Amino acid sequence: MLTSNDLGAVLLTLKLAALTTAILLLLATPLAWWLARTRSAWKGAVSAVVALPIVLPPTVLGFYLLLAMGQNGLIGQFTDAIGIGLLPFSFAGIVIASVFYSMPFVVQPLQNAFEAIGEAPLEAAACLRASPIDRFFSVVLPMARPGYLSAMVMGFAHTMGEFGVVLMIGGNIPDKTRVISVQIYDHVEAIEYSNAHWLSAGMLGFSFVVLLILYSLNRTGRRA
Amino acid sequence: MKQIHLRFNLDRPDFSLAVNVHLPGSGVTALFGPSGSGKTSCLRAIAGLEPAVRGRLEVNGHVWQDDSAGIFLPTHQRAIGYVAQDAGLFTHLTVQGNLEYGMRRIPDYARRVSLQQAISLLGIAHLVARKPASLSGGERQRVAIARALAVSPSLLLMDEPLAALDVQRKEEVLPYLERLQQELAIPMVYVSHAPDEVARLADYMVLLELGSVLADGDTAELMTRLDLPLAHGDNAGVVISTIVEGHDPDYDLIALRFAGGQLRLPAASGVAGMSLRVRVQARDVSLALHSPQDSSILNSFAATVLEIAPDSPGQVMVALDCCGQRLLARITRKSCEQLAIAAGMQVHAQIKGVALLR
Numbered sequence: 001m002l003t004s005n006d007l008g009a010v011l012l013t014l015k016l017a018a019l020t021t022a023i024l025l026l027l028a029t030p031l032a033w034w035l036a037r038t039r040s041a042w043k044g045a046v047s048a049v050v051a052l053p054i055v056l057p058p059t060v061l062g063f064y065l066l067l068a069m070g071q072n073g074l075i076g077q078f079t080d081a082i083g084i085g086l087l088p089f090s091f092a093g094i095v096i097a098s099v100f101y102s103m104p105f106v107v108q109p110l111q112n113a114f115e116a117i118g119e120a121p122l123e124a125a126a127c128l129r130a131s132p133i134d135r136f137f138s139v140v141l142p143m144a145r146p147g148y149l150s151a152m153v154m155g156f157a158h159t160m161g162e163f164g165v166v167l168m169i170g171g172n173i174p175d176k177t178r179v180i181s182v183q184i185y186d187h188v189e190a191i192e193y194s195n196a197h198w199l200s201a202g203m204l205g206f207s208f209v210v211l212l213i214l215y216s217l218n219r220t221g222r223r224a
Numbered sequence: 225m226k227q228i229h230l231r232f233n234l235d236r237p238d239f240s241l242a243v244n245v246h247l248p249g250s251g252v253t254a255l256f257g258p259s260g261s262g263k264t265s266c267l268r269a270i271a272g273l274e275p276a277v278r279g280r281l282e283v284n285g286h287v288w289q290d291d292s293a294g295i296f297l298p299t300h301q302r303a304i305g306y307v308a309q310d311a312g313l314f315t316h317l318t319v320q321g322n323l324e325y326g327m328r329r330i331p332d333y334a335r336r337v338s339l340q341q342a343i344s345l346l347g348i349a350h351l352v353a354r355k356p357a358s359l360s361g362g363e364r365q366r367v368a369i370a371r372a373l374a375v376s377p378s379l380l381l382m383d384e385p386l387a388a389l390d391v392q393r394k395e396e397v398l399p400y401l402e403r404l405q406q407e408l409a410i411p412m413v414y415v416s417h418a419p420d421e422v423a424r425l426a427d428y429m430v431l432l433e434l435g436s437v438l439a440d441g442d443t444a445e446l447m448t449r450l451d452l453p454l455a456h457g458d459n460a461g462v463v464i465s466t467i468v469e470g471h472d473p474d475y476d477l478i479a480l481r482f483a484g485g486q487l488r489l490p491a492a493s494g495v496a497g498m499s500l501r502v503r504v505q506a507r508d509v510s511l512a513l514h515s516p517q518d519s520s521i522l523n524s525f526a527a528t529v530l531e532i533a534p535d536s537p538g539q540v541m542v543a544l545d546c547c548g549q550r551l552l553a554r555i556t557r558k559s560c561e562q563l564a565i566a567a568g569m570q571v572h573a574q575i576k577g578v579a580l581l582r
Binding site: 120121123124125126127128129130131132134138139142143145 | 271272273298299300301304305306308310312313314315316325326329330371372375
């Protein structure tokens with residue numbers, strides 16, 4: 001069964017995933033909107049940077065984030081100056097790291113959804129007296145709902161399974177940075193296979209159910 | 225002053241627009257021309273959807289764009305109703321939601337067209353609970369028109385609203401468009417490349433070609449000007465406004481009064497005093513030097529030849545004046561020479577076919 005340490009890791013992971021997803025939805029919405037509509041020469045470069053975490057080893061991403069959040073890094077100097085202190089080995093640190101790590105999984109579904117809407121409904125709304133902000137909330141958001149659902153599920157699920165970045169930035173501090181995947185690693189290191197099984201099977205089941213829900217929702221969405 | 229003035233310029237490597245024209249501030253104006261003539265660009269520029277188009281736009285005293293004064297009213301602040309070729313309904317809303325979308329965004333005092341009025345004018349009361357995806361093309365277009373009306377626009381812009389429909393659906397929507405004009409006095413700019421639509425709907429027309437104005441004027445006049453492409457080919461013809469004089473039940477004929485006399489044509493019924501528009505195609509009009517005595521053709525009128533111009537090979541187009549009503553007759557060049565038809569001559573125009581428009 002789950003030990004209290006395991007339970008702590010599960011709760012911490014859920015908290016991390018929820019917070020990361022919420023922050024990402026706020027950040028990714030304007031970014032994906034810009035990417036979907038811009039004709040700027042910067043589009044390619046920005047898309048590539050957003051997509052980097054898909055191909056980079058998490059340790060590489062974690063290493064650079066660690067440097068950036070450290071005493072001599074840009075983020076570190078800033079957080080130190082405003083009195084928060086340094087972020088590595090704290091919950092805030094792994095939240096920021098997760099935001100970078102899961103960014104493409106939230107930006108891309110949103111960008112696809114925004115692109116699929118096209119220009120016509122927005123022009124129709126403008127001709128019906130809707131201001132740009134009004135158009136975004138009354139036309140874009142409802143029409144992009146399936147995209148938001150995909151973005152939320154993917155962002156949440158991807159953050160749940162994060163390991164390398166958390167290990168680099170957060171280390172292994174119970175109830176602060178020790179997430180499920182780190183806890184599983186610890187169990188295996190200690191040859192506690194039965195504990196590792198409980199958590200691993202839980203993750204497997206969770207991931208499968210999430211993807212199942214996502215794909216069946218997408219299918220009914222297309223049929224409607 | 226009730227007038228729309230537009231001066232639009234756009235220079236692109238693949239397309240340029242240079243239009244400077246005054247349109248009547250009431251009734252239906254058609255922007256007519258082949259694809260690539262700039263008619264849709266003009267309409268979109270009136271709506272403010274083409275910020276790249278430079279120039280000036282004044283609609284019944286309100287300046288919506290004046291680049292020299294730095295004025296450009298964004299689309300959502302222009303008092304327009306816009307109907308696009310593909311309806312552009314919001315798929316996430318019901319028909320009712322679509323209709324209310326624009327109406328909710330205008331102040332109470334600006335509401336001159338009620339939702340009920342828009343719904344009943346377009347005959348869509350039975351559709352309000354449906355989603356746009358379940359509507360036919362013609363129904364979708366009618367909802368789009370009602371949605372545009374529900375914002376009580378001071379200018380209605382229509383971009384080929386019938387182009388995506390087949391002939392049957394077109395016939396389903398056209399009468400509603402005609403009713404709009406009779407019941408709501410909202411000026412309309414109507415983009416089309418179909419001469420029959422323009423003839424039925426428009427009072428005034430602007431003929432566009434390659435981004436500039438070829439001619440503009442009353443529809444009836446432009447349709448019969450032999451120096452313009454409209455007065456040539458199989459579809460050339462005129463639209464005549466008439467008033468029903470009576471119905472002869474024995475022969476099932478109605479008598480219609482127009483400037484040149486009385487037209488008679490088969491119809492099951494007719495209410496005296498009603499106004500009707502009919503279309504007479506050039507290929508259905510033949511010419512004779514004397515009033516025909518023994519002919520099956522009922523409609524024959526004395527007319528004066530105005531001008532003659534070559535049409536397709538072997539045929540000429542003859543423009544006629546029939547007591548103030550212009551007519552077109554397409555006859556063979558051979559007949560024209562044999563009868564020695566020339567401008568100023570008195571002839572008799574025999575009309576073989578008349579199509580009732582409404």
